Amino acid sequence: MSTSSCRRVGLELFKTVPRPQRAHRLWQAFETSQPQKSYSRSFTFQVALRQSAPRTTPKPNPTPKPRIRQISLVAASTSLGLLTLLSTIFQPISPESIEPPTEIPSSPSAETPIGGGNDDGLPRYRLSEIKEHGPKSGRPWVIYEDKVYDITEWVAAHPGGEVILRAAGGCIEPFWDIFAIHKAQYVRDILEQYLVGKVHADDLENGRPLQIAIEDPFGSDPERDTRLRRVTEKPCNAETPGDELAESFLTPNETFYVRNHMWVPVIDETEADSHGIAVELPDGEVKMYSVGELKARFKQHSITAVLQCSGNRRNDMTRHAKKTNGLQWTVGAISCARWEGVRLRDVLADAGLSLGDPGEDARHVQFSGLEAYGASIPIESAIDPRGDVLLAFKMNDKPLPRDHGFPVRVVVPGHVAARAVKWVNKIVVSDEESTTSWQRRDYKCFGPNETKQDWDKYKSIQVMPITSAITRTRLKPEQPDTPRTPEPLVPKLAPTVTTSGRVVQIEGYAYSGGGREIQRVDISLDGGSKWDQANLLDDTKQEQGSRTWCWKRWKYEGVLPDVKADANGDAKTTFVVKATDDAYNTQPETHKSIYNLRGNLATAWHRVDFDCKTGDCWGEKTKQTK
Amino acid sequence: MSTSSCRRVGLELFKTVPRPQRAHRLWQAFETSQPQKSYSRSFTFQVALRQSAPRTTPKPNPTPKPRIRQISLVAASTSLGLLTLLSTIFQPISPESIEPPTEIPSSPSAETPIGGGNDDGLPRYRLSEIKEHGPKSGRPWVIYEDKVYDITEWVAAHPGGEVILRAAGGCIEPFWDIFAIHKAQYVRDILEQYLVGKVHADDLENGRPLQIAIEDPFGSDPERDTRLRRVTEKPCNAETPGDELAESFLTPNETFYVRNHMWVPVIDETEADSHGIAVELPDGEVKMYSVGELKARFKQHSITAVLQCSGNRRNDMTRHAKKTNGLQWTVGAISCARWEGVRLRDVLADAGLSLGDPGEDARHVQFSGLEAYGASIPIESAIDPRGDVLLAFKMNDKPLPRDHGFPVRVVVPGHVAARAVKWVNKIVVSDEESTTSWQRRDYKCFGPNETKQDWDKYKSIQVMPITSAITRTRLKPEQPDTPRTPEPLVPKLAPTVTTSGRVVQIEGYAYSGGGREIQRVDISLDGGSKWDQANLLDDTKQEQGSRTWCWKRWKYEGVLPDVKADANGDAKTTFVVKATDDAYNTQPETHKSIYNLRGNLATAWHRVDFDCKTGDCWGEKTKQTK
Secondary structure, X not given: OOHHHOEOOOHHHHEOOOOHHHHHHHHHHHHHOOOOOHHHOOOOHHHHHHOOOOXXXXXXXXXXOOOEOOOEHHXXXXXXXHHHHHOOOXXXXXXXXXXXXXXXXXXXXXXXXXXXXXXXXXXXXXXXXXXXXXXXXXXXXXXXXXXXXXXXXXXXXXXXXXXXXXXXXXXXXXHHHHOHHHOXXXXXXXXXXXXXXXXXXXXXXXXXXXXXXXXXXXXXXXXXXXXXXXXXXXXXXXXXXXXXXXXXXXXXXHHOOEEOOOOOOEOOHHHHHHOEEXXXXXXXXXXXXXXXXXXXXXXXXXXXXXXXXXXXXXXXXXXXXXXXXXXXXXXXXXXXXXXXXXXXXXXXXXXXXXXXXXXXOOOEEEEEEOOXXXXXXXXXXXXXXXXXXXXXXXXXXXXXXXXHOOOXXXXXXXXXXXXXXXXXXXXXXXXXXXXXXXXXXXXXXXXXXXXXXXXXXXXXXXXXXXXXXXXXXXXXXXXXXOOOOOOOOOOOOOOOOEOOOOEEEEEEEEEOOOOOOEEEEEEEOOOOOOOXXXXXXXXXXXXXXXXXXXXXXXXXXXXXXXXXXXXXXXXXXXXXEEEEEOOOOEXXXXXXXXXXXXXXXXXXXXXXXEEOOOOOEEOOOOOEOO | OOHHHOEOOOHHHHXXXXXXXXXXXXXXXXXXXXXXXXXXXXXXXXHHHHOOOOOOOOOOOOOOOOOEEOOEHHHXXXXXXXXXXXXXXXXXXXXXXXXXXXXXXXXXXXXXXXXXOOOOOOOEEOHHHXXXXXXXXXXXXXXXXXXXXXXXXXXXXXXXXXXXXXXXXXXXXXXXXXXXXXXXXXXXXXXXXXXXXXXXXXXXXXXXXXXXXXXXXXXXXXXXXXXXXXXXXXXXXXXXXXXXXXXXXXXXHHHOOEEOOOOOOEOOHHHHHHOEEXXXXXXXXXXXXXXXXXXXXXOEEEEEEEEEXXXXXXXXXXXXXXXXXXXXXXXXXXEEEEEEEEEHHHHHHHHOOOOOOOOOOOOEEEEEEXXXXXXXXXXXXXXXXXXXXXXXXXXXXXXXXXXXXXOOEEEOOOEOHHHOOOOEEEEEEXXXXXXXXXXXXXXXXXXXXXXXXXXXXXXXXXXXXXXEEEEEEEEOOOOOOOOOOOOOOOOOOOOOOEXXXXXXXXXXXXXXXXXXXXXXXXXXXXXXXXXXXXXXXXXXXXXXXXXXXXXXXXXXXXXXXXXXXXXXXXXXXXXXXXXXXXXXXXXXOOXXXXXXXXXXXXXXXXXXXXXXXXXXEEOOOOOEOO
């Protein structure tokens, strides 16, 4: 294949197809490309990590610019579907390095070197041979630099799921160029143990094979509000800043936190109503609905619901326990909006599901999104008349923004936002959970000691446990007409003790899943020794839905305790917040006790260090001056 | 009234009346005797406690045996109903004294002394005058010794609710003789501040008024299994011992924990099927059902459900935080049984309630029991098709034992057992909660600092939060054929360090309300530093119901850590258990953080001190040798 036959893949390939029939074709192609029963593989993510020590001494990273060989992806991928092939990327995982391996791995079962032997003892393969180890080969290989890796064993352990398969048969660098998150030594270490050979010298130029050019699918991502705190760029993960969280009950669409696993699909506004969703029942019957049809035929419902990432406050766990593997969110991977759409249960009933007796085969409802993300919820949640699960078109009275699922997303109130699949185009009622790693692996919690993760041991996170956080602290200006003790906050000649006596204002949120209402928020200004109750804001007029799906904002004003100043003159105390819901669930006291490698559900008491003298606080990673 | 007109009140008065019409009359009488809107009173229990310092120097307790004047209760009480009058007792409260008052109380608004003045400045009242301050007078008085108290302000604060009113107009001692729990100085202190005068000398004999004889209603209580650990005798409150908890998934009826607020109503087995339940809808419509009719007309359902007192493990909170006011349960105020009966929702629907749209007036379902206890649950719980709320007739395949509600009780799985009203004879669908103090006061949790309890601030405990407990520990016998380190457990010449190395077996339970399944139990043998997971017992074959209403038993076997021996040669370590449910709710780490005056929901990690050398443990109040 020569460069002359190349054609750059246009961004239009990332756009959805507007007609239901075409959407149907798309997911059919997607379905076809997914290997069956992949989860029966016993190899696990963690086991892989423990085996990640490189077998050979790592070489310095050679960085010659690879020649770009542009090929006709369109021609090469008709059987898989264009979008499917372009989905050949990795799910982002944490930029943080994972815990160092504690065991020396056994040698992987590399194939016996055959043909093209060399002084390094590794076999040489032609690109044509490697290409045969494609997504459907059953023994997928990838090329990195000039080396060939058999990733068969790794697929099931890949945090991004089986989308990795779509890189099979060729070079992996173009995908890593996009998902830069993979450019970390630990990813190289993992790959290294699957080394099976090298690319044949006849297919190398300047020591590198020709590579496929892939246009950056993130190029068409929407503009984002500069107030959002970026955690990763591609895909975009960005949290709502504390001030915005404190400011309003309904988070404005512009500052609603963004959690993307991939790029943002492009759907033209004029084609939104013809975007299609396929609904499949356990008997295999499929019924197609366009967004326009859903809007026209079903009753519209509004609910006010929080969406929260399972990793919200993960950075808190990292700081207070130890390193966690995942996006280092502070307190802003949570937001609240009013959602409007149709009830999933109404649509399922229309599609033919008996809500009264859905049957033994109807145990889960799986959702797939246009960008290849997928997840599921239990049937009970899906059809609960008081569950309020929506196929939502509107967010805070406006059409869904592109970052939040335009033209239609699932909203599963009270559940982890990972189930609220965006850009949904397929719904399957099944006897099993979604087979994606986002369903069966990523969103689970293990015990503090459980570094070997038996993925089937625990349930996927669905209903969220209670949490709370401080989002804003302000040292109240001193009243000029209020006589105060004349002594300075930090006496110049006695820097070890200070009596502040000043008033601090603290704001924050508390939230519990499952529709549980927050009924008490306890505040401590001295690290948890003395407690008082915060004032819960009455936002009830803005609440809608069968249960309490929203958060409770709170405010507290109190006199700072007397604290000792340290050598630098900082007079530090620790603010603590913990909440109680109407089932009297409370938060765990320490992150240490709920530590898990993935840093999920970091719901321990929220602690913020505060300088009584200056009003500075060290809530998260950095000291922030208020 | 002379002693010649006396008639002893027979125990048959405590028996139920078998015909529905008679049951209907009973609760009508009960209803009539209840003052309306009593909860609008702002006076609270805690305020009362804080005002409980006696206004006058307490006098030494004079204890002359009062003369007994037996009167015809039957004649005197026709308007109230016999049972109602005999219900004139106090709800048991904790034998533990309450926290000492921290504020000097303001003087109660005692009435200005009038008539019969004396050198103590207190007015004197004739018994006939006092009798006019009866239950319905609006200004109830009681006599204790020779003194008269206006308890108007106290009624709303009385932990036993308004049943205290039925002592109004006469002496209170006969009731305290039965509910000996009141014979505590703090109860006297509370009463003392309501002193308004003394009994007129003409009505005294040896310095005491004549008193009414009341036959002990507990005389007909059933025999109880001697294995039950008694917490109070009258009423009977007794917990299941640890060995029994560990032994079986379904707690045998004989050792199922007993929580009685009063005596056990007597219903003859031959009359069980004619016991009546009145069901009242918001429109006032009442429909009567006999137990026989319920059994015949409605589908029978079986569920396996835990019942747990909100005070389970209260003694743990007392030990680890500070004194709590309530029955000092250890880990045995919880048991699990299979319940069989009819669904409440089916009965409500039959009575005319629209389950699909019960209406704005249908917000709570109130239950009353024959012995005057009452409580309610939210309508959503009552009519939830997956809520499994039963009117149960059977317990572990046998008719309900008398202690557990024979012939019919409510079972509200996943909720606090305080809602599972026994000997139920009235069900009211209402726009408000049951007005009893058991609904609106006793079963709530306040913040650790909240000693002034604003009862309307928090919701009644319904769905139970997650908890767990160690019920049995055993030091595994050393294997004679296993060579061990020859050094003794406690080296004779070095008593400060011991290496035990022996294996301990630990058993226990974990439970979460709301139908949530336990998915992980973490165990630490070293006080919470290192963790491991317990083996969850598979009792799934015995589980029945729409959700997981039962507990999870667990076992753990581990090697004891190396511990230092103290001066006595005891080598103590602390075992800890904490659990996680399928919504990833976890237990709070310390009782201090969830402390509340009533000691409700003592769900912190369960800690048991263990002597590695002897196998002794100090799980609860006393050291127990295994």
